[in-house]
Amino acid sequence: MRLPILILLFLVSSVSANAQLLLAFQGGESNPSDTWAYTSTGAGAEAFEESQSPPNVKSGSFSLVVGGTDPSGGSCFGGGAGNGAAIDNIFTFEDIDLSTYPAVPKTLEFWYGNRIPYCNGAGWDVGEDLIFTPIIDGTEADPIVLENGGGDLSLAIADHNYIYEVPECALSFGFKLQINLNRRDELLFLDDVSLTAAGNPEPVFLDAGPDGQVCPGNEITLTGTAEGDLGNVLWTGGAGSFSDPTSPTAVYTAGEAEEGTVVLTLTAITACGFTIESQTEILVTGSIPEASIISSLGDEICPGQIGQLTAFGGTEYLWSTGEDAEDIFIDSPGTYSVEVTNECGTDAAEIVIVPGDVISVSLTAQICPGESIILPDGSLADSAGIYEVLIETEADCDTLYTVEVAPVAPLSIASEEVSCDYEEETFVLTVTIDGGDPGSLTASGAEGGFAGPVFTSVPIAAGSEYSLTVSDANGCDSLVISGFEACICPAVAVLTGDTAICKGETAELLATFEGTGPFLLEYTDGTDLFTEVAESNTLQIPLSPDSTVTYTATQITDEVCTGNASGTAEITVLPLPDAGADTEATVCDNQPAAVLTDLLGGTPDPGGLWVYQFSDTLSGETVFPAEAPQGLYIYTADAGICGTDNAFLNLFIAEAPAAVIDDTYGLCPTGTVPIPVSYTGSLPATLTYTFNGAPQPPLVINQSDAAIIAAAAGTYTLTGADEGTCASQGTGTAEVELLPAPVAEFERFFIGNVRGSDVFGFSVFNPLPDRMYLWEFFDIGNDGGPMRFAEAEGPEVQLALRGRNGGLFRGCLEVISAEGCTSTTCADFELIPEQYFFMPNAFSPDGDGINDLFFPLMRGYEDYTFDFRIYDRNGSLVFSTDNPEKKWNGSLNGGTHYVGTGIYTWRVEMNPRSSAGSVVKQGHVTLLR
Numbered sequence: 001m002r003l004p005i006l007i008l009l010f011l012v013s014s015v016s017a018n019a020q021l022l023l024a025f026q027g028g029e030s031n032p033s034d035t036w037a038y039t040s041t042g043a044g045a046e047a048f049e050e051s052q053s054p055p056n057v058k059s060g061s062f063s064l065v066v067g068g069t070d071p072s073g074g075s076c077f078g079g080g081a082g083n084g085a086a087i088d089n090i091f092t093f094e095d096i097d098l099s100t101y102p103a104v105p106k107t108l109e110f111w112y113g114n115r116i117p118y119c120n121g122a123g124w125d126v127g128e129d130l131i132f133t134p135i136i137d138g139t140e141a142d143p144i145v146l147e148n149g150g151g152d153l154s155l156a157i158a159d160h161n162y163i164y165e166v167p168e169c170a171l172s173f174g175f176k177l178q179i180n181l182n183r184r185d186e187l188l189f190l191d192d193v194s195l196t197a198a199g200n201p202e203p204v205f206l207d208a209g210p211d212g213q214v215c216p217g218n219e220i221t222l223t224g225t226a227e228g229d230l231g232n233v234l235w236t237g238g239a240g241s242f243s244d245p246t247s248p249t250a251v252y253t254a255g256e257a258e259e260g261t262v263v264l265t266l267t268a269i270t271a272c273g274f275t276i277e278s279q280t281e282i283l284v285t286g287s288i289p290e291a292s293i294i295s296s297l298g299d300e301i302c303p304g305q306i307g308q309l310t311a312f313g314g315t316e317y318l319w320s321t322g323e324d325a326e327d328i329f330i331d332s333p334g335t336y337s338v339e340v341t342n343e344c345g346t347d348a349a350e351i352v353i354v355p356g357d358v359i360s361v362s363l364t365a366q367i368c369p370g371e372s373i374i375l376p377d378g379s380l381a382d383s384a385g386i387y388e389v390l391i392e393t394e395a396d397c398d399t400l401y402t403v404e405v406a407p408v409a410p411l412s413i414a415s416e417e418v419s420c421d422y423e424e425e426t427f428v429l430t431v432t433i434d435g436g437d438p439g440s441l442t443a444s445g446a447e448g449g450f451a452g453p454v455f456t457s458v459p460i461a462a463g464s465e466y467s468l469t470v471s472d473a474n475g476c477d478s479l480v481i482s483g484f485e486a487c488i489c490p491a492v493a494v495l496t497g498d499t500a501i502c503k504g505e506t507a508e509l510l511a512t513f514e515g516t517g518p519f520l521l522e523y524t525d526g527t528d529l530f531t532e533v534a535e536s537n538t539l540q541i542p543l544s545p546d547s548t549v550t551y552t553a554t555q556i557t558d559e560v561c562t563g564n565a566s567g568t569a570e571i572t573v574l575p576l577p578d579a580g581a582d583t584e585a586t587v588c589d590n591q592p593a594a595v596l597t598d599l600l601g602g603t604p605d606p607g608g609l610w611v612y613q614f615s616d617t618l619s620g621e622t623v624f625p626a627e628a629p630q631g632l633y634i635y636t637a638d639a640g641i642c643g644t645d646n647a648f649l650n651l652f653i654a655e656a657p658a659a660v661i662d663d664t665y666g667l668c669p670t671g672t673v674p675i676p677v678s679y680t681g682s683l684p685a686t687l688t689y690t691f692n693g694a695p696q697p698p699l700v701i702n703q704s705d706a707a708i709i710a711a712a713a714g715t716y717t718l719t720g721a722d723e724g725t726c727a728s729q730g731t732g733t734a735e736v737e738l739l740p741a742p743v744a745e746f747e748r749f750f751i752g753n754v755r756g757s758d759v760f761g762f763s764v765f766n767p768l769p770d771r772m773y774l775w776e777f778f779d780i781g782n783d784g785g786p787m788r789f790a791e792a793e794g795p796e797v798q799l800a801l802r803g804r805n806g807g808l809f810r811g812c813l814e815v816i817s818a819e820g821c822t823s824t825t826c827a828d829f830e831l832i833p834e835q836y837f838f839m840p841n842a843f844s845p846d847g848d849g850i851n852d853l854f855f856p857l858m859r860g861y862e863d864y865t866f867d868f869r870i871y872d873r874n875g876s877l878v879f880s881t882d883n884p885e886k887k888w889n890g891s892l893n894g895g896t897h898y899v900g901t902g903i904y905t906w907r908v909e910m911n912p913r914s915s916a917g918s919v920v921k922q923g924h925v926t927l928l929r
Contacts, residue, residue, distance in 0.1 A: 656681065
């Protein structure tokens with residue numbers, strides 16, 4: 001097994017002089033390009049919503065966000081003020097392996113900010129500092145303060161980025177970014193986090209190559225690869241030797257004694273001095289051939305003799321005679337050699353055969369009881385034993401005969417076979433006989449004949465009985481052979497392979513065959529029929545059922561006939577794990593318990609394992625919100641051999657609202673009184689309460705300083721608070737008591753007339769020192785409705801009134817008690833109108849905006865007819881109007897010609913309808929230019 005070391009390149013930018021290689025990236029978009037894994041302390045729902053707002057995103061549609069997790073903190077998003085708990089909000093980016101990367105500059109860059117557009121309270125205050133901590137080779141470096149909080153510091157993400165140069169030879173790199181925040185609207189946004197290597201360097205790659213196999217002492221070529229900025233390449237391992245251990249493509253010679261799996265290691269040194277390695281496994285197996293020759297005659301041969309040479313030590317043989325068998329026969333002396341070959345090589349051996357002095361011949365003979373045989377020298381042997389007879393032939397090669405005489409063995413059946421012809425429905429009987437003289441055996445009772453000790457019959461009809469009498473020609477013995485053969489097809493198939501697989505995997509059934517291939521197997525799953533063809537006596541059938549199935553062999557057909565198929569195999573399909581669907585959920589801190597599995601989407605398998613924030617294993621799936629932390633929970637469903645599945649639950653712990661009322665309050669008879677509600681929780685919220693035990697309409701509040709407005713005296717009891725996500729029981733009772741109303745009574749009296757004004761006095765009956773007395777006076781005689789023209793304070797006031805235009809006037813008194821209760825009373829009275837008429841004696845119509853118009857100032861003449869005329873010194877009319885709103889600007893009869901400087905006579909005639917006659921006013925005016 002080889003273990004290559006690879007450098008994985010996530011994304012390569014276009015090649016240029018300033019090209020950068022992107023090692024890791026996180027843009028918050030949750031797509032395949034966001035490769036840099038991280039963890040965070042979490043964010044509130046409002047924070048997640050803000051992370052999609054364009055002012056808080058550097059690029060794409062989302063940014064990363066932490067903060068807003070403490071519901072007790074104030075928020076300018078949905079109302080509320082004040083600080084909550086100070087919480088460390090942390091991004092932690094996991095270590096990136098740089099150990100096999102070239103020694104080139106590597107740069108971290110990211111963009112950061114807080115909530116933009118700015119809203120009151122959303123910035124960072126003193127003590128809320130943004131701190132960056134590099135993690136180099138698994139150890140945190142000194143923290144770096146990127147921003148000092150203060151004065152609601154507001155940072156736009158598009159304008160703030162940070163660049164950090166990573167040491168060139170760092171083994172690994174990660175970092176933390178944290179800030180301590182105490183409000184729900186104080187957030188940290190992070191976007192476009194990237195780690196790049198300068199110059200688009202060639203990636204480092206080291207691979208020891210594929211595994212292999214070699215015999216002991218033999219060579220194998222290693223095809224390793226070393227690419228990139230690597231040095232000191234070296235092969236090590238094994239008991240053999242390398243042709244060039246510094247070359248990735250060296251030749252390895254296995255040791256003579258090596259056996260089994262040998263691990264060879266290819267190492268190299270990176271530019272930063274780190275050692276990397278890759279391994280390959282070489283199987284050393286087999287044995288080196290050792291050739292040897294054995295002669296049946298020893299090392300001598302006499303004329304006429306035939307000897308046998310047998311070679312050993314290999315699987316293939318090649319003799320010097322050109323023969324390639326393991327055994328050869330020789331009939332003459334000489335030097336004979338053989339090459340012996342196996343999978344591990346070749347060896348050679350030779351033997352020298354010389355002429356022999358004596359030929360030794362061993363013979364055996366059988367006799368029936370009472371019989372004898374003639375020996376080579378003509379003598380007789382009539383009993384069992386060993387006889388030696390020397391016959392002199394040519395010089396140095398006499399023949400010594402050794403004859404072993406034994407009684408003739410009784411006839412017996414060595415083997416009996418029946419060969420069926422299934423198409424012709426016949427069979428052939430083949431019998432091998434032991435004992436007797438094979439050359440003299442005869443048969444009767446069945447057609448056929450002997451070849452040595454083997455009798456072969458002619459075809460016999462299947463289903464017929466056969467009977468055969470075998471006799472030895474020497475008459476020593478005979479035997480009868482009989483039987484019956486139906487010739488049932490011998491083709492057999494057996495199906496096996498009970499197994500269990502995970503859904504989607506493949507199992508293999510095993511079919512074994514007897515007969516003459518190829519074989520055609522038929523099998524069924526109980527519904528459908530399937531066929532398979534096998535060329536050999538075994539067949540593996542891959543199957544991937546969706547559910548548990550039992551397969552049964554039904555028929556086997558070989559090249560000869562259709563035989564018997566049997567056996568079943570059950571494939572049990574095990575379900576895959578299902579941890580459910582990822583989801584977000586909110587639980588309230590006042591609920592007794594929460595079952596985490598019930599909060600997941602889908603249908604998760606029961607009995608899995610819950611883990612919080614990738615660290616602590618939980619004892620069960622039930623958490624208690626008042627104690628449990630919020631954040632990321634991971635559920636793992638384990639299906640045993642079928643693996644595991646994970647689902648992610650982002651759990652938010654919401655603070656249940658708390659509302660309390662208490663104390664006693666006074667209610668004025670004609671007013672209402674607020675009962676303050678002490679409230680903590682998210683807004684808006686709905687309060688429920690009762691009045692004297694009777695439920696009242698729910699009260700929706702949008703701010704924490706809420707109040708129940710009491711309009712009647714009695715007992716008010718708070719029964720509950722509901723903010724939508726969480727609800728709680730309200731507590732507290734407030735008593736409302738009815739306060740006495742103050743008395744508002746006054747008298748009016750005339751004091752006198754001062755410089756044309758009537759002075760009236762207004763006085764309260766029985767004034768009290770703990771009362772406040774407020775007066776207002778209105779003109780109610782005009783068409784526009786009552787108009788206030790005076791106000792005063794105190795138990796007694798004086799008011800000077802001119803006749804004005806006459807008409808009705810109203811005086812109102814409001815009395816306010818020490819408890820805030822009020823009472824108001826009003827009285828109307830009438831004044832006699834006072835008439836007033838005034839005309840200036842000069843004006844200057846020069847267009848400077850000052851004293852440009854001439855007209856009468858009048859009062860008390862509201863109900864009149866009007867005639868206004870102006871004459872020059874000659875008595876000629878220069879201006880006239882019956883409209884009291886029209887004024888003279890020095891023009892001649894309202895035209896475009898203007899009169900000159902001088903003295904002019906004016907006359908105004910008024911005829912008030914309330915008067916019996918007309919009133920005429922006249923005089924002079926000087927016009928100045």
